Amino acid sequence: MRTLYKIPILLLILCVALVSCKKDVIATYDVNDVDIEDKSLIKDRSKSNKQFISILYTTLHQKAISSKELVRTERVIESFGDKALINEVIVSNYMNNGEVVLPSNDEMRGNLDSFVTVTYKKFFVRIPTEIEKAFFVNYIESNPNITPELVYTAFASCDEFQFY
Amino acid sequence: MKRREFIKKAGLTAAGGVAFPYILPSGRLFAKTNAELADHVVYVLFAGGVRQQESVLQQYLSGSQGVDIGGNIMYNMLNGTPPDRKIVYGTTPAGEPIGSLPIPKVLSTSLQSQGLLFPEVESVNGGHYGGLTSLLTGNRSTAQGLKVRPNTPTIFEYLRRHRGFKASDVWFVGSGIGNSFPLLNSSNHQSYGTNYGANFVAPGITFGNEGVDILSNAKSYHPQEELEPIYKMRAFLNNSFRIKNGEVDGIRNGEDEKANIKKFVEEVFAKKSMGALARSPVSGAGDLQTLSYAAEVLKYFKPKMLVVNLTNVDGCHSNFSGYLRSLHRADHGVGWLWNYIQQEIPEMSGKTVMMATPECGRNLNPNPIQDENDWYAYDHSGDYNTSRVWSLMAGPNVPQNMVVGSESNRVGRTTDNVLTIAEIFGIKDAVLGAGFMDPTAKSLFDQI
Numbered sequence: 357m358r359t360l361y362k363i364p365i366l367l368l369i370l371c372v373a374l375v376s377c378k379k380d381v382i383a384t385y386d387v388n389d390v391d392i393e394d395k396s397l398i399k400d401r402s403k404s405n406k407q408f409i410s411i412l413y414t415t416l417h418q419k420a421i422s423s424k425e426l427v428r429t430e431r432v433i434e435s436f437g438d439k440a441l442i443n444e445v446i447v448s449n450y451m452n453n454g455e456v457v458l459p460s461n462d463e464m465r466g467n468l469d470s471f472v473t474v475t476y477k478k479f480f481v482r483i484p485t486e487i488e489k490a491f492f493v494n495y496i497e498s499n500p501n502i503t504p505e506l507v508y509t510a511f512a513s514c515d516e517f518q519f520y
Numbered sequence: 521m522k523r524r525e526f527i528k529k530a531g532l533t534a535a536g537g538v539a540f541p542y543i544l545p546s547g548r549l550f551a552k553t554n555a556e557l558a559d560h561v562v563y564v565l566f567a568g569g570v571r572q573q574e575s576v577l578q579q580y581l582s583g584s585q586g587v588d589i590g591g592n593i594m595y596n597m598l599n600g601t602p603p604d605r606k607i608v609y610g611t612t613p614a615g616e617p618i619g620s621l622p623i624p625k626v627l628s629t630s631l632q633s634q635g636l637l638f639p640e641v642e643s644v645n646g647g648h649y650g651g652l653t654s655l656l657t658g659n660r661s662t663a664q665g666l667k668v669r670p671n672t673p674t675i676f677e678y679l680r681r682h683r684g685f686k687a688s689d690v691w692f693v694g695s696g697i698g699n700s701f702p703l704l705n706s707s708n709h710q711s712y713g714t715n716y717g718a719n720f721v722a723p724g725i726t727f728g729n730e731g732v733d734i735l736s737n738a739k740s741y742h743p744q745e746e747l748e749p750i751y752k753m754r755a756f757l758n759n760s761f762r763i764k765n766g767e768v769d770g771i772r773n774g775e776d777e778k779a780n781i782k783k784f785v786e787e788v789f790a791k792k793s794m795g796a797l798a799r800s801p802v803s804g805a806g807d808l809q810t811l812s813y814a815a816e817v818l819k820y821f822k823p824k825m826l827v828v829n830l831t832n833v834d835g836c837h838s839n840f841s842g843y844l845r846s847l848h849r850a851d852h853g854v855g856w857l858w859n860y861i862q863q864e865i866p867e868m869s870g871k872t873v874m875m876a877t878p879e880c881g882r883n884l885n886p887n888p889i890q891d892e893n894d895w896y897a898y899d900h901s902g903d904y905n906t907s908r909v910w911s912l913m914a915g916p917n918v919p920q921n922m923v924v925g926s927e928s929n930r931v932g933r934t935t936d937n938v939l940t941i942a943e944i945f946g947i948k949d950a951v952l953g954a955g956f957m958d959p960t961a962k963s964l965f966d967q968i
Contacts, residue, residue: 399761402769428730434697435731437705437720438687439770441778445785448738491756501745510753516761 399519557917559871568833570878596855609844635914651879658938669708672956676718690718717771723813800856811853840895873915
């Protein structure tokens with residue numbers, strides 16, 4: 357009789373246990389793939405001469421410019437009124453010093469899509485729009501004389517490269 | 521068309537015509553207003569701070585050191601006999617005292633005899649930058665800050681906007697990049713500004729050791745096979761990233777002009793390496809070097825307007841004897857440049873007006889610094905003597921052997937020069953109409 361009295365209590369405990377104890381569901385959260393490089397990056401600040409030279413030199417040589425060279429180059433830029441012109445001459449001198457790190461012509465033409473995208477990222481810190489990509493791919497394909505050096509020269513001496 | 525509609529449209533058209541002046545294809549806002557007096561102007565900012573006593577007054581040492589020796593040490597520019605004793609202003613032959621050999625005259629007839637001298641002119645600003653700004657803007661520049669472009673348009677901008685000159689028609693050859701000199705090739709005025717500025721070059725740097733290392737090894741690209749694609753790709757990039765006027769500091773030349781200037785830079789480096797640069801008989805660093813490169817710019821571009829800035833006489837702050845030497849050398853260089861234009865540049869010979877004016881004078885009383893001859897140095901801190909300068913001009917349609925004003929009769933201001941150049945190029949009324957000139961400024965031609 358005493359045992360019978362305990363059975364409903366045990367059943368109740370069992371029921372409560374069955375209802376309340378559930379195995380934890382381990383949830384995993386993730387981030388959707390998002391393109392963080394803005395195609396229409398707003399660049400409205402002109403680089404100072406110092407910034408321009410540092411970035412130009414690093415972009416072309418894959419190493420930092422020495423402080424002495426930086427100061428000397430800055431003085432030369434200041435000594436000339438047409439900054440775009442003098443920048444072109446400086447780029448042209450860099451191209452002639454044999455230290456610029458350039459992809460080969462075969463590498464460029466082997467994967468033009470990738471070359472154009474990488475070049476936009478390297479100089480403008482953004483990916484090209486489809487129109488931009490199409491222009492360069494078509495232009496380089498249809499002009500066998502174009503080398504990576506000429507493309508880099510155009511990028512390094514254009515307006516967008518002077519802004520950040 | 522109904523009568524009411526016709527009247528409305530005719531009224532709007534007339535109002536538009538009044539409100540918006542006709543802009544000529546060249547970018548000029550108004551047609552030129554009077555006849556030109558010369559094809560070219562070379563404007564020497566005879567700067568650094570020049571005392572009247574050692575220049576036009578020809579007092580040599582008597583007006584400064586209490587030594588009773590007078591004489592003219594600027595005998596290419598001014599009439600007068602040189603000092604006969606205590607010669608320190610010349611060159612230094614080996615083993616001889618410093619400055620003991622005067623530089624021989626390069627002009628058989630002085631610029632004063634060939635032209636017009638205003639011996640007592642008011643400098644409206646006693647500092648270098650303010651003084652130079654006034655010489656280039658025709659404005660008193662009282663609110664002009666340092667390290668910023670002039671607030672009001674420069675003569676370069678007036679000439680480019682109202683006379684339609686290209687960027688490579690107007691040059692400013694500076695003595696260096698300090699003291700904000702590179703900012704003087706254009707104002708920051710919204711309606712003018714760098715779009716109408718002059719090409720600036722500080723040749724001591726551009727073509728000096730730094731320039732040789734950084735610029736002289738430029739690649740020569742093939743015009744069609746290499747340069748053309750570069751320009752096409754860059755044009756596409758620039759079209760995709762349109763910048764607004766004034767967003768990039770500095771002036772901009774057209775593509776043709778750029779190609780020409782690059783050729784000039786190459787040519788100058790080549791001439792330099794061959795020792796074939798134009799040079800005055802006595803040459804060297806500083807002002808004479810600046811004048812030498814100014815001559816190269818003149819020879820190559822035959823610009824409508826070239827301004828060259830001298831500065832060495834400012835050594836007077838600490839060395840009076842050095843100041844005398846700099847003054848003598850500057851006179852030598854200016855005389856040589858005038859000869860060079862007449863003899864070596866046929867396109868400019870007889871068609872060029874040269875003007876020279878110091879931007880400010882120097883104090884009447886010395887500071888305590890003495891040089892190797894125990895002579896005292898002079899600053900320019902704003903006394904009356906600092907406001908005393910002179911103006912000299914020569915060339916076609918400039919009266920010869922004429923002096924206007926005297927020590928007791930001041931005639932002219934440093935702000936007059938811009939209007940004078942504007943008159944030479946036929947745009948005086950347009951410049952006056954722009955409304956930025958010193959209200960008291962007058963063309964020097966109107967003060968004869």
